[in-house]
Amino acid sequence: MNRHLLTAVLLSGLVVLLVVATEALGVRVFDRIATNLCVSLVLVIGLQIFMGNSGILSFAHIGFMGVGAYVSALLTIPAQMKGMALPDLYPILQGIQVSPYLAIALAGVAAAVVAAVMSYPLMRLSDAAAVITSFALLVVLHTVMTNWSNVTNGPRTLFGVPKATDLLLAAGVAVAAIVGAVAFKESRTGLLLRASRDDEVAAAALGAHIPHLRWRAFIVAAFFAGVGGALWGHFVTSFSPNAFYLHQTFVILGMLVIGGANTVTGAVVGAFLVTGAFESLRSVEARLNDLKLFNDQVVGLTEIVLALAMIAVLILRPGGLFPSREIGAVLARAFANKKKGAA
């Protein structure tokens, strides 16, 4: 089998396994965790599409998650509820109500369009300048979300988003993201973008139009961020702009860096590992608090452990757990070597 196909099948298989195991156990908590994991997968894989192929750290990603969440909310909150949820909403938008599935797709498109318009001038930048401007982009998006009360309810929580995301939907989108990311990576744009990641001068000397390649990846990444945000919105049903800011950025970046930003395998493995660790730590935290060993509540254990894990990975294995080869390639090579050894 073609090794890229093998990678896509194996990674999708992991998601299928997650769904089957969760359904078999039938525990509600697990269902919530697994659904959140699938949403994280969509977000991390989206970030991998830009960061992994271009080699540029982007802080803006979660901002586009917010764009997606709000767009989908606006398109789906029932007309009679809009008066309460968004008292200052523009009259034209009050009557709009589409199916959540359509809204989730449109949320991705909206995030992609916003990304396309905002980011083109930034794609010439590399290194520190690119990272800082992506951070500025996140701040701009956050500021708009907290202040454009007409459509976001400002810094306050927006209620009344219809519940539409279940494990199956989230898992389906996660699989689509996996396939999309593997296909993008192997496409003409993806391959040339990776070349520019490894050596900008050499890639330009071959004739690669680097800003353009980056821009395409940024748009595709924002699409998945928007879809991920919408999925999440229709899962939790109420949120405020703070959900799309530094904490979430840190978690998603942590997943990608630990797994290995250069590979889709890394993105998937990172999301699984960090989610697993988070949930275990959260239950440890709850136990500790139940035991009342300390005078105060134990909080923030998860974030600190994630930070330490990120530091450890960056020191010991700077490229993450899967730094350059996808799982399909790793297995195909191991298999080929074994055959050579036997012959």
Place this chain on the structure above:
Amino acid sequence: MSKPILRATDVVVEFTGLRALDGVSLALAPGEIVGLIGPNGSGKTTLINAITGQVRLAGGSITLGDRTISGLKPRDIALLGLARSFQIVRLFNEMTVVENVQAAALAHGAGTRAARATALRLLHELGLDARADELGASLSYGDKRRVEIARALAADPAFLLLDEPAAGMNDAETEALLHTLAALPAQRGLGLLIIDHDMGLMMRLCHRLQVLAFGKTIAAGSADEVRRHPAVIEAYLGSEAAHA
């Protein structure tokens, strides 16, 4: 219509406080192999950088046929059919060897399948079949240089500019490289400009040699003419005396 000639005319390149090229001219026709030699720091690499748009000209011009290409971006110059290798190898380290070569074909408009086929064929021609699936970073120095040449060829260039392609290769590798390079102009009709310090290689490979010293051309002509030129002897002995 005959293919255009690549021409540098009175090229001046300045770095802060230093004239790296001081009015150098050079012409390269399709099908011809020109060697650029000269002591360390004489401006050879800078001339390639000037031609391919990596450094800005402070004077003079570069033309391809009747089109001026100086001032264009490296990427636009590349798309006009100029390919190069680098003195300090620049491979795509986290990509496989075949992807390294594929990238060049893709940049020049080939589809992914065609680009892969081209890449595999070139790797075979350069004796790199067994390395196709290795990561760029993991190769030996000589292999890296060969991958750079394969990559440049995958762009199907009209002109190929190689900066010390034999550096770091052993005698057998250099000999094999000589045969590969010597065949290129006839095979592909391309013009080849080579920088190298290996005089034996350069004398046998190049149709013409041009000698730079301190950013100026001090001699040009056939291998024999250049070897006997007093200014060349002076430049090389002088530089060796300075090194000693």
